[in-house]
Amino acid sequence: MLLLGGDQHLWTYPGNWAQPWVPKEQSRNLRALAASNAAVYGVLTDGRVARLNGSWSPSSSGSWSPIEGSASWGASELGVTEDEHLLVIANGKLRLFEHNALRTLDCDAIDPVAVAGTVGDGAFLLDSAGTLYFNGDGRCDKVPAPAPLRRIAASSGRLLAVDTDGSVWRRRENAWARLPPPMKYQTGQAPVAKQAQDVAVSPYSTWLADTEGAIFMLSDEI
Numbered sequence: 108m109l110l111l112g113g114d115q116h117l118w119t120y121p122g123n124w125a126q127p128w129v130p131k132e133q134s135r136n137l138r139a140l141a142a143s144n145a146a147v148y149g150v151l152t153d154g155r156v157a158r159l160n161g162s163w164s165p166s167s168s169g170s171w172s173p174i175e176g177s178a179s180w181g182a183s184e185l186g187v188t189e190d191e192h193l194l195v196i197a198n199g200k201l202r203l204f205e206h207n208a209l210r211t212l213d214c215d216a217i218d219p220v221a222v223a224g225t226v227g228d229g230a231f232l233l234d235s236a237g238t239l240y241f242n243g244d245g246r247c248d249k250v251p252a253p254a255p256l257r258r259i260a261a262s263s264g265r266l267l268a269v270d271t272d273g274s275v276w277r278r279r280e281n282a283w284a285r286l287p288p289p290m291k292y293q294t295g296q297a298p299v300a301k302q303a304q305d306v307a308v309s310p311y312s313t314w315l316a317d318t319e320g321a322i323f324m325l326s327d328e329i
Contacts, residue, residue: 108307108314109147110322111140117149117159120322128322141185141193141224148193150182156195156204180209188224189263196222196232201242203228214240214247223261231261237271252276253283260308267313273302275315275325289315289323 108120110128115136118128137149147159149171156177160170181198188194193204199218202209212228217240219232229243237255241248254270261267266278275286288300301317308314313325 108309109140109142110316111137111149113320115152117147139183139185141187143187143189143191145191146187146193148185148187150185154178154180154182156180156182156185156193174204175207184220184222186222186224186230188229189226192224192227194222194224194228194230196220201230201232212242212247213245214242217247221257221259223259223266225261226263229263231259231266233257233259239268250278252278253285258305260306262308262310265308267306267308269303269306269315273304273318275303275306275313277313286313286325289317289321291317291321 110118112118117137117140120128136152138152139150141148149157151157151173155173157171157173160172180195182195184196186194195202195204195209196219197209201212201214201219201222203212214232217232217234220235221233223231232240232242233256237257239250239252239256241250252268253276254272256268256270258269259266264279268276270276275288277284277286289303290298290300292298301319303315304318305316306313315323315325317323
C-alpha cells in the first residue's frame with residue numbers, strides 16, 4: 108500500500124514493527140501519486156512527472172527520474188493501468204503516455220478532475236460535477252452512478268468511489284453496492300462512523316482515508 112501523506116511525501120505500509128506507516132526518506136515532495144504492481148509515478152512540485160526507480164520499500168535507496176518534456180504537460184492527476192500504461196490528466200484532458208509522447212483518448216471532450224485506469228487505454232474518469240465516464244473500446248461512455256462522485260479507484264474487475272457526501276461505493280459486474288463507512292473506536296466512547304475522503308484498491312481489499320486522515324482497510328468480499 109502506498110500513500111501520499113499530508114506532508115506531500117510518499118509513505119508505505121506495512122513498515123517496521125509498531126510503526127506501520129513509514130515515510131520514504133528518498134522521496135520528493137509530490138502533488139499526485141499513482142502506482143501499479145511494477146511502477147510508481149508521481150507529479151513533482153515543479154510539475155514534472157517522474158518514475159520511482161528501484162523498490163518503494165522503506166529500506167530502498169530508490170530515486171525519482173523525471174520524464175523528459177513532462178514539465179509542459181500541466182499534469183494534475185495520474186493513473187496506471189494493470190498492464191502498466193500511464194494515464195495523465197494533462198492541461199485538463201485525459202492522455203495516455205506511450206512511445207515518449209502523450210496520446211489523445213476517446214474522452215477528449217471531457218474535462219476530468221480524477222482518473223482510475225483499468226487495462227490498456229481503459230479508464231474511468233470524473234468531471235468537476237462528479238459525473239462518471241469510461242474511456243475505452245474506441246468510445247467515451249457516461250456511466251450511471253448512485254450519486255455525484257469526487258474520488259475513484261479501479262481495477263479490471265471493480266470500481267471504488269467516494270461520493271460528495273463521503274459515502275463509499277463499489278461497482279462490480281455493472282452493479283453498485285454501498286460499502287460500510289469507516290468506523291473509529293476509542294476507549295470509553297461508542298464507535299463513530301466517519302466520512303471517507305479518498306479510496307484506493309489492492310487485489311483483495313479496499314483502502315479508505317477518512318476526513319481526519321486516518322487509513323482503513325475493508326475486505327473486498329463484503
